[in-house]
Amino acid sequence: MPGRSRKEPAVGQARPSTGGNYSHVGTAISFHLPAWITLILIIALPVGAAAYFSFSNMNLMQTGLQYRWVGLDNYRYILLDPRFWESVRITAVFIFGAVSLELLGGIGIALLLDAIRFGRRLYTSLIMVPMLLAPLVVGLTWNFLLNPQFGAATWAIHKLGLPLPPSILTDLRFALPAVILSDVWEWTPFMALIVLAGLQTIPLGLLDAARVDGANVWQVIWTVKLPVIRPILIIGSFIRGIDAFRIFDIPYILTGGGPGSATEIIDLFTYRTAFKSWEMGKGTAVGIVLFILNVMLAFVLYRWMPKREA
Amino acid sequence: MILSERSRQRASTITVYVVLGLLAVALLLPYLWLIITSFKSRVDTFAIPPSLTFQPTLDNYTTAFITKGFLSNLKNSVIVAAFSTLISVVVGVPSAYAFSRYRLPGQEQQFFLILVTRMTPPVVLVLPLYLLMARLDLLDTHLAIIIAHTTFNLPLVIWMMKGFFDSVPKEIDEAGMVDGCSPMMTFLRLVLPLTVGGLAATAILSAVFSWNEFLFALILSGRGTATLLVAVPRLMTIAGTFWGQVAAVGTVITLPVLAFAFTVQRYLVTGLTFGAINE
Numbered sequence: 001m002p003g004r005s006r007k008e009p010a011v012g013q014a015r016p017s018t019g020g021n022y023s024h025v026g027t028a029i030s031f032h033l034p035a036w037i038t039l040i041l042i043i044a045l046p047v048g049a050a051a052y053f054s055f056s057n058m059n060l061m062q063t064g065l066q067y068r069w070v071g072l073d074n075y076r077y078i079l080l081d082p083r084f085w086e087s088v089r090i091t092a093v094f095i096f097g098a099v100s101l102e103l104l105g106g107i108g109i110a111l112l113l114d115a116i117r118f119g120r121r122l123y124t125s126l127i128m129v130p131m132l133l134a135p136l137v138v139g140l141t142w143n144f145l146l147n148p149q150f151g152a153a154t155w156a157i158h159k160l161g162l163p164l165p166p167s168i169l170t171d172l173r174f175a176l177p178a179v180i181l182s183d184v185w186e187w188t189p190f191m192a193l194i195v196l197a198g199l200q201t202i203p204l205g206l207l208d209a210a211r212v213d214g215a216n217v218w219q220v221i222w223t224v225k226l227p228v229i230r231p232i233l234i235i236g237s238f239i240r241g242i243d244a245f246r247i248f249d250i251p252y253i254l255t256g257g258g259p260g261s262a263t264e265i266i267d268l269f270t271y272r273t274a275f276k277s278w279e280m281g282k283g284t285a286v287g288i289v290l291f292i293l294n295v296m297l298a299f300v301l302y303r304w305m306p307k308r309e310a
Numbered sequence: 311m312i313l314s315e316r317s318r319q320r321a322s323t324i325t326v327y328v329v330l331g332l333l334a335v336a337l338l339l340p341y342l343w344l345i346i347t348s349f350k351s352r353v354d355t356f357a358i359p360p361s362l363t364f365q366p367t368l369d370n371y372t373t374a375f376i377t378k379g380f381l382s383n384l385k386n387s388v389i390v391a392a393f394s395t396l397i398s399v400v401v402g403v404p405s406a407y408a409f410s411r412y413r414l415p416g417q418e419q420q421f422f423l424i425l426v427t428r429m430t431p432p433v434v435l436v437l438p439l440y441l442l443m444a445r446l447d448l449l450d451t452h453l454a455i456i457i458a459h460t461t462f463n464l465p466l467v468i469w470m471m472k473g474f475f476d477s478v479p480k481e482i483d484e485a486g487m488v489d490g491c492s493p494m495m496t497f498l499r500l501v502l503p504l505t506v507g508g509l510a511a512t513a514i515l516s517a518v519f520s521w522n523e524f525l526f527a528l529i530l531s532g533r534g535t536a537t538l539l540v541a542v543p544r545l546m547t548i549a550g551t552f553w554g555q556v557a558a559v560g561t562v563i564t565l566p567v568l569a570f571a572f573t574v575q576r577y578l579v580t581g582l583t584f585g586a587i588n589e
Binding site for chain 1: 429444460579
């Protein structure tokens with residue numbers, strides 16, 4: 001493909017070395033100090049307070065800010081609560097469903113974009129739109145489109161004769177797929193951009209060599225392109241997975257966690273426990289469990305990331 | 311044979327463009343539908359089949375923003391996004407510079423902790439922040455939301471700006487030192503001006519993240535400080551939803567983001583992947 005611009009490798013590239021000097025410890029600390037103080041005040045302190053309250057029976061509805069020490073009761077209660085495990089299961093289904101569809105869609109779009117010569121830049125700009133929208137607005141948009149009475153998508157589904165119930169968002173089987181669909185709609189372009197960035201780093205020589213060996217388009221994709229960008233596919237999925245883990249807005253506005261608790265992902269469960277039942281002790285206990293899980297995920301991601309000169 | 315080979319190639323190129331075109335329609339149509347709806351009258355909004363020929367009106371905008379006071383929510387959104395970005399930049403940029411230029415014991419671990427904070431689900435932080443703000447009597451203040459948004463914007467600024475500082479040659483700093491500049495002067499006068507593009511991109515992204523954030527704002531705001539997103543559910547009443555006005559507010563929430571984001575789109579992927587992938 002002549003005239004095609006190639007970029008520097010994106011993942012695993014060596015960054016310019018900026019080695020430091022131990023004699024400047026004082027200067028370094030003075031540069032860091034404002035950030036450290038801020039992070040301690042607004043993150044470490046609140047998380048510490050949450051850990052503390054998770055061992056208390058704080059309930060703003062019943063006893064206000066008064067509380068008693070209850071040891072591990074909240075953790076025991078939550079780990080024995082079937083609703084907690086149900087929301088863990090729903091979250092897992094959501095993350096797995098959304099991320100795998102986004103990955104497949106992203107690979108598809110990126111391969112198509114990699115194959116064209118004109119309009120690639122314009123196209124990537126255009127498809128960035130969904131991922132820039134506030135997730136709440138994404139939820140609102142799909143709520144409107146899937147409205148059982150006058151939603152445009154409902155109308156289209158009916159016209160096409162698809163075997164779907166008229167009220168998708170209140171249907172036990174289809175509510176969660178609708179939440180997944182909204183997330184897929186918002187984030188597939190993100191995956192496509194990441195995969196495309198990876199595809200552009202494959203040396204042309206490698207592709208030519210495969211073609212000279214008689215590989216057809218599909219064989220080139222399957223045996224050269226995808227294996228080479230495997231690290232990018234893994235990092236991209238991982239980042240999306242972590243982000244999907246934080247989802248709150250879309251199910252909040254699209255289904256409100258319902259019908260029943262069919263779309264009550266873990267963040268919504270925590271929110272309901274803390275701010276609907278006002279059981280702060282139990283709410284913070286779930287929060288701490290999530291936080292520990294999050295630290296472990298961050299650790300895995302950090303190990304996978306290209307080495308920085310930190 | 312060469313000719314047929316070429317025409318086959320042309321056919322496949324056309325197929326690729328057609329498929330891409332259809333995908334673009336699928337990705338843009340739902341959002342375009344929201345914008346179109348914002349210009350429809352009540353009757354047209356609920357028309358079945360969906361109406362494409364209608365008399366456009368600005369009623370939804372005037373009702374929502376003037377009659378129903380969404381203008382003050384717009385102001386709240388601007389205040390929160392601006393100040394949380396300002397704090398994050400002022401506090402985070404020097405730290406990013408130090409991460410790039412100096413080496414402290416345990417630096418690797420500190421950098422990891424900053425990644426952790428960026429990834430923490432908001433619901434984990436919002437509980438203790440709510441209790442803290444209640445105790446300090448700061449609920450329903452701009453400050454409470456600004457602080458909450460700084461929890462994710464400050465780590466973002468540090469991660470992104472470190473990347474930009476890394477791309478400035480270290481010789482610049484050395485030249486400054488030789489000329490007798492203090493470390494602070496070297497940073498402010500010599501290095502920072504070389505990263506202005508990156509700084510603008512970082513600031514815009516962090517303002518966008520704040521602008522688009524819902525949960526913190528929902529919990530910590532009150533009547534007087536609700537941001538645009540928090541105020542939207544007000545239009546969804548038991549008696550029914552004012553979809554035209556929802557669409558109008560949704561349009562106002564999203565259009566400025568699109569306008570700003572396109573100016574920094576080449577940094578977008580970097581910002582959204584914690585710098586793991588440079589596009």
